[in-house]
Amino acid sequence: MRFATAEIDGEEFCGLLDRQRFHPVDGGDLRELLSSGELAGAGRRARSRAGVPLESVRLRAPLQPPTIRDFVAFEEHVEGVARAVSGTGVAPEWYLAPTFYFTNPHAVTGPFDEVARPPGCRVLDFELEVAAVVGRTGRDLTPEQAREHIAGYTVLNDWSARDLQSTEMKVGLGPAKGKDFASTLGPCLVTADELEPYRDSDGFLRLQMRVSVNGEEIGRDLLSNMGxxxxxxxxxxxxxxxxxxxxxxxxxxxGNGGCLAELWGRPDRADPPALEPGDVVEMTVEGIGTIRNRVTEGTEPPPVRRAAPRPRDRS
Incomplete structure (x- = not known):
């Protein structure tokens, strides 16, 4: 099943996408349906109703998540960005465990929303990803148990202000204003069972991923290239x-052009420019769908003063 959140006459509804029609479901928003365990039942009931043409609604982000963990599971991406930033290779520690950071759940944007360049940014980048959505509470799960806790998947664009990110991460903590301004989810949540036919013999989902800017393809990869x-x-x-x-x-x-920063380290091609207001970024993942966002100009930030020198008195 495919679940989405749509705006109809100024109100938002969770619903089922079926044959270019949107069927509102009962039982609350997508997050509430996941918590109650009633997602499948609500979808079956909604399918029996007439619904409305998909072109008559505006799709929003499928859900407003309580948390967003973003991993870095593609070796080729890590390799390319490391080469661009410092001329080095993949850190040995990357291979030990799947590392992630937390980003801002309050900055989620819809699959066709405009995205403003964040204040102070002049080097804006996209990042093509797929996200899993948790359907059940769990703790200390084995990978086999974890599979049963995945409700479904959606497309994720983890927008990045590369100039801000580069500066603040030198402090040794992690991304902050370089990452917390926008994360695009959509166009829908595809339940995990729908994507099982794409699973390969190694247990990975073999889905084609593509991204273009203003109609020109920039990157293409397979989701099964995750580490x-x-x-x-x-x-x-x-x-x-x-x-x-x-x-x-x-x-x-x-990898292979999933973001511009990876390409900036390659000697075999001209550097693609950073995103500018007016640019349209389109991402398509096989079996899930397409998101499309236009970049707009952001606001000018107030100045940030330097840290004040302090005498370090103790009494």
Whole structure:
């Protein structure tokens, strides 16, 4: 099944997408349906109703997640960005476990929304990903158990302000204003069973991923090139911590042009320019769908003063 959130006459409804029609469901929004365990039942009931033409609604983000963990599971992406930033290779520690960071769940944008360039940014980038959505509460899960906790998948664009990110990460903490301004989800949540036919013999989902800017293809990869399958990501996230319905776990950016920063380190092609207002970024993932966002100009930020020198008195 495919679940989406749509705006109809100024109101938002969770619903089932079926043959170019949107069928509103009962029982609340998508996150509430996941928490109650009633997602499949609500979808079956909704399918029996007439619904409305999909072109008459505006699709929003499928859900507003309580948390977003974004992993970095593609070796080729890590390799390309490391080469562009520092001229080095993949850190040996990357191979030990699937690393992630938390990003802002309050900055989720819809699949066809405009996205403003964040204040102070002049080097804006996209990041093509797939995200798993948690359907059941769990803790300290094995990968086999974790598979049963994945409700479905959606497309994720983890937008990045590369200039801001580069500066703030030198402090040694992690991305902040370089990442927290926008994460696009959509166009729908595809339930996990729908994508099982794409699973390969190694347990990875073999889905084609593509991204273009202003109609020109920039990157193309397979989701199965992840270093770990999603079950391992969910299992690791649950280690000593609780995952809950609606939590979003991103795959990390795919390789082969999944973001511009990866390409900036390649000597065999001209550097693609950073995104500018007016640029349209389109991402398509096989079996899930397409998101399309136009970049707009952001606001000018107020100045940030330097840290004040302090005498370090103790009394």
């Amino acid at each position: 770990w399958p999603f079950e391992d990501l969910v299992s690791y996230a649950s280690r000593g911590a609780e995952i809950r319905p609606g939590d979003v776990l991103g795959s990390g950016t795919c």
